[in-house]
Amino acid sequence: MFDPLPPDLVAALSRLSSRLGAFSALRYLAEADSTNDLALELAVAGAAEGTAVLADLQRAGRGRRGRDWFSPPGAGLYLSVVVRPRGPMRATPFITLAAGVAAADAVREATALPVELKWPNDLVIGRPWRKLGGVLSETVARGGTIDAVVIGIGINLLQVAYPRDIADRATSIETELGRPVDRGALVVGVLGAMRDVVERLHAGDHAGIGRDWRRLGGVGLGGAAVRWLDREQERRGRALDIDDDGALLVEVGGRVERVIAGEVRWEGLSRE
Numbered sequence: 407m408f409d410p411l412p413p414d415l416v417a418a419l420s421r422l423s424s425r426l427g428a429f430s431a432l433r434y435l436a437e438a439d440s441t442n443d444l445a446l447e448l449a450v451a452g453a454a455e456g457t458a459v460l461a462d463l464q465r466a467g468r469g470r471r472g473r474d475w476f477s478p479p480g481a482g483l484y485l486s487v488v489v490r491p492r493g494p495m496r497a498t499p500f501i502t503l504a505a506g507v508a509a510a511d512a513v514r515e516a517t518a519l520p521v522e523l524k525w526p527n528d529l530v531i532g533r534p535w536r537k538l539g540g541v542l543s544e545t546v547a548r549g550g551t552i553d554a555v556v557i558g559i560g561i562n563l564l565q566v567a568y569p570r571d572i573a574d575r576a577t578s579i580e581t582e583l584g585r586p587v588d589r590g591a592l593v594v595g596v597l598g599a600m601r602d603v604v605e606r607l608h609a610g611d612h613a614g615i616g617r618d619w620r621r622l623g624g625v626g627l628g629g630a631a632v633r634w635l636d637r638e639q640e641r642r643g644r645a646l647d648i649d650d651d652g653a654l655l656v657e658v659g660g661r662v663e664r665v666i667a668g669e670v671r672w673e674g675l676s677r678e
């Protein structure tokens with residue numbers, strides 16, 4: 407079902423296999439519909455935490471909110487990782503936030519680019535923000551509990567012609583850095599960062615992960631003006647913070663509301 411790992415990945419994995427532990431179980435396919443679909447199948451079949459799937463291209467890559475994820479050959483990192491949550495079910499959205507921290511820190515480490523997080527877990531850069539990557543998590547439920555969460559991470563690597571609807575909001579590591587990044591090193595960096603953050607999740611370190619999220623996404627908190635759609639109605643407020651469940655806390659007319667889903671826009675930071 408899977409293809410042999412290409413040499414750049416074999417070399418990068420063997421350099422750092424001790425850091426990766428169970429997160430070195432990387433499967434590879436030159437072409438996939440969606441790496442999330444494959445990782446979901448593996449999770450349902452009992453794959454251990456840390457099992458990951460990488461593809462060179464996705465024919466039907468999925469983004470959040472039912473969108474497509476543009477996945478041309480070799481131009482992006484398309485990776486999905488199986489996580490087995492141990493805490494209460496309500497902690498699941500927090501896993502997605504934690505994955506955003508891992509992905510952003512891995513890109514920062516591999517490139518020194520000042521990548522930030524836009525709630526909940528878009529990897530963004532510059533002013534106004536341009537999107538460099540994103541996280542889509544999908545769950546496997548069994549008997550009322552979450553059996554596995556598949557964390558799908560997409561990062562734009564190479565400068566390509568993006569579809570018209572995202573062209574003015576998307577960017578890539580190559581565009582920002584002026585040169586491409588070593589894909590193998592970045593994949594291994596993301597897997598290593600995922601291992602660290604998942605261990606911290608299992609240890610219950612929500613506070614520490616929250617602090618890391620604020621380090622990367624803090625520019626959009628502390629009173630930043632936001633607007634979002636709530637059941638077709640536009641709402642406006644000031645983003646204050648995130649809470650321990652990963653919700654965005656927004657002050658609206660003197661009251662604090664929890665925003666748990668939806669597309670939030672930041673005045674002066676989001677591109678209109």
Ligand code: BTN
Pocket residue numbers: 439440441442443464466467468469470471473475483484485486528539540541542558559560561
């Ligand atoms: C977003 O909309 O910001 C989330 C994008 C997630 C894309 C990744 S690419 C690897 C994995 N497979 C998919 O089909 N989607 C995720």
